Amino acid sequence: MSREEDAATATQYLLSVEPTDDAGARTADLFEWQAAMAAADGLGMYWDTLDDQGRFTEPENCRIVCEYHEDWVAVRGDAAELVSAKHKETSFGAYTTVRSLLEDGGLAHLFQRWAMLGERPKCRLVTSPGLRPGAPQDLEKAARYLRDRGQAGAAPTITGGPEKVVTDFAAALAAYAADLPLWRNGQQGRGYIPTAEQRDQVTRFLSMLTIEHSRPSRAFISHAAPGMFVKPLLEQRLDAPVTSAEAVWEAVLTLFRIRMRAAGPRPRGDLPQVLAYPLGVTTTDRVEAERRLAPRTVTLAEIDLAVRTALTHPGAYRRLPTLRRTTRLAVKMQEGGCSDNAIERAEHLKRDYRRIWSRRVGGDPTARADRERLVRRLLRIADEATRAVTAPDQPWGDQLWVELQRLVDELSEVAPQPGLDADLLLGGLCDLADQCKIWFSAAFDVQAAIDALRARQEATS
Structure with a gap:
């Protein structure tokens, strides 16, 4: 079978084969990041369908199928690309070894799925970490070299090319591919020398692989995406x-949030298929696959409709403004990354603490001295907690809030304060923060921040 004939069957074969697993469950943040990366792919495909006047011409069978085989499949006519999206926190750093790419980057799983699908689809890894110089970057260069040869019409071969990279990748891959036909020889392990057939298969895989690294992390994607993915489209294609x-x-x-949950609408809704299979008419596997995958599929026509609707009614898609408290305590906790619920609780505890001491000071001449002793103790707790949680490159206010709660719980058990439980002691810390004696981040001009926040709220009201 020629390469052209083989490619022509990629989509039909891929969509008709059931995945060996169908787990799309993610935590909310990671799910949002994957949906954002899939949406970026969708906008990239949509860009290619627009002419210089911004007119959309829907191409045949051009779409994205979410959470199928891998995180999504990009389909253009008879060509298909498996996409695996792997997010890592900033503490992960970069991929430092080939083994890390296989395990943490998911290349081993991607290779297995590609091989099980008859080596038909192209493959892409979309990931947030970068690649460290050495073996990881060499692997990316080898994939690009082999891919360029294939696009130029040459057979993917390592003769005169990246022989060592392919051999090293195959040797590392052997530990993960034991279920595949060419890898069932039981000799995997340190020092393993891959066979010629295994190296050839790895060569074919790399010739169809793209590694798209250093993508924005989940902490920044919501802020970066409109500028990175939409602004060029509006400026250069839609004149919007x-x-x-x-x-x-x-x-x-x-659109992608819904379809990645396999919850997209079917054209017929939930109406039953009446006389769907009349006698003498054959329904192909591909038609059945397309019908089954409709809730997971985003078409370019749907993307075009979403884009045009948002341009016509942008207010319908803007996020509702968030009403923020403008007390010194609230602004400082917001700067430190504390949740809205934590801020509301802190404000409540602060008021209760002040009410208790207002009553005591009014009726007990020794209350002021007792309060000052407690303040010194609370400031010491705050100092200890701050040193325990301070992080130079990320918000640490939420961690401080948790640590303060832990320390006042201990204080209540070891040295109970008359009339003050652990929550009221935490309220004392909140009162000190409101006086700018405790911080949930590096110190800043609190009054300027309050003035700016009030101005923004007035502008959007």
Whole structure:
């Protein structure tokens, strides 16, 4: 079978084969990041369908199928690309070894799925970490070299090319591919020398692989996406105002959020298929697959409709403004990354603490001295907690809040304060923070921050 004939069957074969696993469950943040990366792919495909006047011509069978085989499949006509999206926290750093790419980056799973699908689809790894110089970057260069040869019409071969990279990758891969036909020889392990057939298969895989690394992490993607993925589309293809970039992004992202949960609408809704299989008419596997995958599929026509609707009614997709407290305590906790619930609780405890001492000071001449002793103790607790949680490159206010609660719990057990339980002691710390004696982040001009926040709220009201 020629390469052209083989490619022509990729989509039909891929969509008709059931995945060996169908786990799409993710935590909310990681799910949002994957949906954002899939939406970026969808906008990239949509870009290619627009002419210089921004007119959309829907291509045949051009779509993205979510959470199928891998995180999604990009389909263009008879060509298909498996996409695996792997997010890592900033503490992960970069991929430092080939083994890390196989395990943490998911290349081993991607290779297995590609091989099980008859080596038909192209493959892509989309990931947030970068690649460290050495073996990881050499692997990316080898994949690019072999891919370029294939695009130029040459057979993917390592003769005169990246022989060592292919051999090292095959040797590392052997520990993960034992279920595949060419890898069932039981000799995997340190010092393993791959066979010629295994090296050839790895060569074919790398010739169809793209590694797309250093993508924005989940902490930044919501802020970066409108500028990175939508603004160029509005400026260069649609001649639309870039002020609508956030609305367009939210409209397109919403499509992918729904379809990645396999919850997309079917054209017929839930109406039954009446006389779907009349006598003498054959329904192909591909038609059945397309019908079954409709809830997971995002078409370019749907993306076009979402984009045009958001441009016409941008206000419908803008996020509702959040009403923020403008007390010194609230602004400082917000700067430190504390949740809204934590801030509300802190404000409540602060008021209770002040009410208790207002009553005591009014009726007990020794209460002021007792309060000052407690303040010194609370400041010591705050100092200890701050040293325990301070992080130079990320918000640490939420961790401080947890640590303060832990320390006042201990204080209540070891040295109970008359009339003050652990929650009221935490309220004392909140009162000190409101006086700018305790911080949930590096110190800053609190009054300027309050003035700016009030100005923004007045502008959006």
